[in-house]
Amino acid sequence: MIEEIVEEIKLKLERNGIEVEAFEIESRLRLLMDDYGVSADEAKRSVANYFMKDIQDNKRDKTSELVRIKDIKQENQWVTIKGKVLTLWESRHEAISQIGLIGDEGGVIKFTKWKSSNLPDLDIDKVYTIENAVTDVWQGRYNIKLNRNTTIIEMDEDLEVMSEIVSYRGIFVKIHDGSGVIYRCVKCNRSVVDGECQEHGFVETKPDLRIKSVMDDGRSVQDVLIRREMTEKLVGADLNQILSEDIDVLHRVEDVLIGRYFVAEGREVGRYLLVDGLEPIKEVPYDEVEQLIYEAEGV
Numbered sequence: 001m002i003e004e005i006v007e008e009i010k011l012k013l014e015r016n017g018i019e020v021e022a023f024e025i026e027s028r029l030r031l032l033m034d035d036y037g038v039s040a041d042e043a044k045r046s047v048a049n050y051f052m053k054d055i056q057d058n059k060r061d062k063t064s065e066l067v068r069i070k071d072i073k074q075e076n077q078w079v080t081i082k083g084k085v086l087t088l089w090e091s092r093h094e095a096i097s098q099i100g101l102i103g104d105e106g107g108v109i110k111f112t113k114w115k116s117s118n119l120p121d122l123d124i125d126k127v128y129t130i131e132n133a134v135t136d137v138w139q140g141r142y143n144i145k146l147n148r149n150t151t152i153i154e155m156d157e158d159l160e161v162m163s164e165i166v167s168y169r170g171i172f173v174k175i176h177d178g179s180g181v182i183y184r185c186v187k188c189n190r191s192v193v194d195g196e197c198q199e200h201g202f203v204e205t206k207p208d209l210r211i212k213s214v215m216d217d218g219r220s221v222q223d224v225l226i227r228r229e230m231t232e233k234l235v236g237a238d239l240n241q242i243l244s245e246d247i248d249v250l251h252r253v254e255d256v257l258i259g260r261y262f263v264a265e266g267r268e269v270g271r272y273l274l275v276d277g278l279e280p281i282k283e284v285p286y287d288e289v290e291q292l293i294y295e296a297e298g299v
């Protein structure tokens, strides 16, 4: 039965001067019908429209505009995004070569790379500019398709990807190694140890500030990462001043954080909460603080 529908679509497209391989039509049909339970009639119309639109758009002279992922709010748009590959799922369809999640500073989106696109494979944790992907929507969530018109450019940089904003209440119990003034590789922005980047060897570096810490709410612990701007506020000096006056960052930060109760707000990246907001809480019942400090000392 599916072969008949494929043939029907193929003929319809040919009448419109569009030539598409039968397997490409079939893989899209199967995806809609088998996976998503779309009716045969609906799938037929959808697949035919897809290829008509694909070709029409292809005739336009274009390299689509670079957009932020969170600004993708329409389907069937050509977009260029820059993002970091966060997840790759196993593809169960032979027509799909890769499927996963890619994110930028403002959002995360699902991508599907068709085998027929002949595009190179994307690697997890690498940053790419993806030119001319097509937006699509499924159950209210947008995704992008990488097809024959898409170009993938691997970028030599890192990105901090955004996730949901969360908050955590608790006391600061520990500052980890690797906190204070650090030095980053100018090529990839990773922190370097003794002037050596894991990726680029001995490189030119630039100073930065960060605090890796642990908060405890009495029931759980949360790793938190405080970046430069917030660290400068806690220290009461900016990075230049810290470097020129050789200020003991860890000592000052410990003084203001350790054993004190805060609400930290930010985004989860891996196991870290990337802190964008930090508010001390004063009105905590004495008992609760005592209990927390007591438990924290046992950490």
Ligand SMILES: [Zn+2]
Binding pocket: 185, 186, 187, 188, 189, 190, 197, 198, 199, 200, 201, 203
């Ligand atoms: Zn590097």
